[in-house]
Amino acid sequence: MGLKTTYSCLCFLLCSFAVKAQKTTAEISFQLLFDKVPLELAKQYPVSEKDSITIDFLKFYISDITFLKEGTQVGKSKEKHHLIDAQNSSLYKTLYKVKNKNFDTITFLVGLDSKTQEKGIQGGVLDPTSQMYWTWQNGFINFKLEGESSLCPTRKNKFQFHIGGFQKPFVTSQKVSLATSGDAPIVIDVNISSFFNAITISQTNTVTSPNKKAVMVSKVLPNLFSVHEN
Amino acid sequence: MKINSIIIGLSVVLTATYCGVKKSGLETPEYFPVPHYNFDNNPIAKAKISLGNNLFYDPLLSANNTISCASCHSPYAGFAHTDHDLSHGIYDSIGTRNAPPLFNLAWQDRFMWDGAIDNLDAQALAPISHATEMGSSINEVVAKLKAHKKYPKLFQEIYKDSLITGERVLKVLAQFQLSLISSNSKYDQVKKGAANYTPKEISGYNIYKSNCASCHAEPLFSTYGFANNGLALDNTLKDIGRKKLTLNSRDSLHFKIPTLRNLNYTFPYMHDGRFKTLREVLKHYTQKIQNSTTLSTELKNGISLTKKQQTDLIAFLNTLNDRDFVVSQKHQINRSFFTNTEGN
Numbered sequence: 387m388g389l390k391t392t393y394s395c396l397c398f399l400l401c402s403f404a405v406k407a408q409k410t411t412a413e414i415s416f417q418l419l420f421d422k423v424p425l426e427l428a429k430q431y432p433v434s435e436k437d438s439i440t441i442d443f444l445k446f447y448i449s450d451i452t453f454l455k456e457g458t459q460v461g462k463s464k465e466k467h468h469l470i471d472a473q474n475s476s477l478y479k480t481l482y483k484v485k486n487k488n489f490d491t492i493t494f495l496v497g498l499d500s501k502t503q504e505k506g507i508q509g510g511v512l513d514p515t516s517q518m519y520w521t522w523q524n525g526f527i528n529f530k531l532e533g534e535s536s537l538c539p540t541r542k543n544k545f546q547f548h549i550g551g552f553q554k555p556f557v558t559s560q561k562v563s564l565a566t567s568g569d570a571p572i573v574i575d576v577n578i579s580s581f582f583n584a585i586t587i588s589q590t591n592t593v594t595s596p597n598k599k600a601v602m603v604s605k606v607l608p609n610l611f612s613v614h615e616n
Numbered sequence: 617m618k619i620n621s622i623i624i625g626l627s628v629v630l631t632a633t634y635c636g637v638k639k640s641g642l643e644t645p646e647y648f649p650v651p652h653y654n655f656d657n658n659p660i661a662k663a664k665i666s667l668g669n670n671l672f673y674d675p676l677l678s679a680n681n682t683i684s685c686a687s688c689h690s691p692y693a694g695f696a697h698t699d700h701d702l703s704h705g706i707y708d709s710i711g712t713r714n715a716p717p718l719f720n721l722a723w724q725d726r727f728m729w730d731g732a733i734d735n736l737d738a739q740a741l742a743p744i745s746h747a748t749e750m751g752s753s754i755n756e757v758v759a760k761l762k763a764h765k766k767y768p769k770l771f772q773e774i775y776k777d778s779l780i781t782g783e784r785v786l787k788v789l790a791q792f793q794l795s796l797i798s799s800n801s802k803y804d805q806v807k808k809g810a811a812n813y814t815p816k817e818i819s820g821y822n823i824y825k826s827n828c829a830s831c832h833a834e835p836l837f838s839t840y841g842f843a844n845n846g847l848a849l850d851n852t853l854k855d856i857g858r859k860k861l862t863l864n865s866r867d868s869l870h871f872k873i874p875t876l877r878n879l880n881y882t883f884p885y886m887h888d889g890r891f892k893t894l895r896e897v898l899k900h901y902t903q904k905i906q907n908s909t910t911l912s913t914e915l916k917n918g919i920s921l922t923k924k925q926q927t928d929l930i931a932f933l934n935t936l937n938d939r940d941f942v943v944s945q946k947h948q949i950n951r952s953f954f955t956n957t958e959g960n
Contacts, residue, residue: 506735506737506738507735507737507782507786507787509783513783514738515754515755515781515782516782521741521745522742523733597863
């Protein structure tokens with residue numbers, strides 16, 4: 387009996403050690419780019435011979451970064467919510483834990499899940515001083531992009547995208563799924579120029595409330611993300 | 617066996633009721649329903665209510681330190697803006713809607729006349745940021761509080777660290793507003809068996825029950841839902857109500873159903889304060905309802921009341937005025953906090 391108990395204990399210890407040993411912590415980064423070069427705020431990016439685009443403000447949420455192996459979850463990022471702010475740096479780094487360093491897919495949400503949205507005022511990166519909570523209605527903005535372009539027939543050529551909305555029919559958080567070889571450290575490119583390739587800003591330049599246009603713009607966002615290839 | 621089940625059932629109900637009161641930390645009559653507010657996210661504490669009280673009365677929340685929450689939500693007016701059809705804000709600007717009264721907020725699931733905000737904690741962001749209300753921002757408010765002579769100490773005492781965040785500011789403001797409970801009108805005293813209605817009031821109560829109760833349900837005297845009550849569109853404001861938010865034509869001219877409690881203190885009435893007296897309100901319901909596709913079904917055939925019935929109804933509505941609530945010292949400005957503040 388005594389021997390059996392000791393044996394079981396040993397087994398348990400070995401097992402827990404084995405499980406622990408499988409999990410490793412590594413780094414994943416998001417690199418903000420405009421046409422393959424790190425994004426700089428207030429810089430004029432030429433888009434044709436006579437037109438250019440300038441980004442003044444870019445902030446967005448990324449949630450639930452998850453690592454999958456053949457469709458099964460094998461790891462996730464330490465933090466649930468990430469606020470990527472071009473003002474801080476064009477490179478955002480965070481940590482994740484994964485079993486066996488072995489995964490083939492990374493998924494995440496551009497924006498916040500509806501449960502987080504419904505909870506309302508919260509702290510940390512969700513604090514309302516992050517300038518991502520709407521003041522005149524409920525909810526967080528998932529993706530906020532502002533700037534100027536000679537292409538915009540607006541006052542001072544400004545464009546403003548405050549993409550949010552979590553209640554049907556205007557749900558704007560978008561899931562991204564990227565295939566990867568699974569080698570750490572992982573860098574995800576976020577190419578902002580792709581946004582302007584997909585959206586015709588001479589026509590669509592001011593979207594600041596949850597509506598059909600916001601949903602349309604949000605569907606473009608997953609195309610901005612790709613795994614960086616060396 | 618049966619008796620046992622009943623006893624177990626009863627204890628479960630009683631425990632749940634007790635926990636409800638204990639959980640919210642607010643004193644509420646037992647005939648009030650379960651609050652909608654999630655107190656787990658913001659547990660009530662006396663020190664937080666008191667800090668929220670200071671913030672509520674502090675004009676620091678506005679861009680030029682002139683407008684406080686209480687500027688448009690005065691305690692003597694049931695925390696509404698008596699005699700102002702539309703609310704007044706910073707730089708003498710005038711808003712587009714009537715400032716609603718603030719009490720029994722824990723039982724409401726949507727705020728603003730169009731229900732744009734469904735979270736009491738988030739609500740204060742709207743007036744703080746609005747160009748014709750306080751014209752500031754939560755970031756500016758947090759920065760001013762950090763530099764203030766008194767507030768950092770108060771936050772430190774409550775949170776045991778010196779961090780002042782947007783979340784904390786909004787949650788203590790919500791705590792003060794949650795503490796505004798109006799439940800001591802004559803109606804409440806009758807409910808508690810401490811008073812009796814006059815025959816006129818009883819007649820009015822019956823008229824209320826058959827004509828008003830479906831939207832202005834007891835004991836809060838509102839379902840806090842949204843409805844089109846047949847008001848003609850004001851062409852100077854062109855306010856289409858909830859449709860502006862949901863973009864759904866079924867919500868056209870829908871506004872939040874206000875409570876009938878404390879009407880004596882909260883005039884003028886309706887989302888744009890167009891009626892100064894209850895007589896005018898009853899004239900609307902009995903003679904002036906505008907038919908439209910979104911008109912509340914209860915009003916499709918209008919409400920028919922004789923002059924005497926209207927008088928009796930008003931007698932009953934007067935039993936919903938809670939004088940204790942509007943004069944209560946605990947909801948008023950903490951003068952000692954402000955008299956000893958220099959500059960800032």
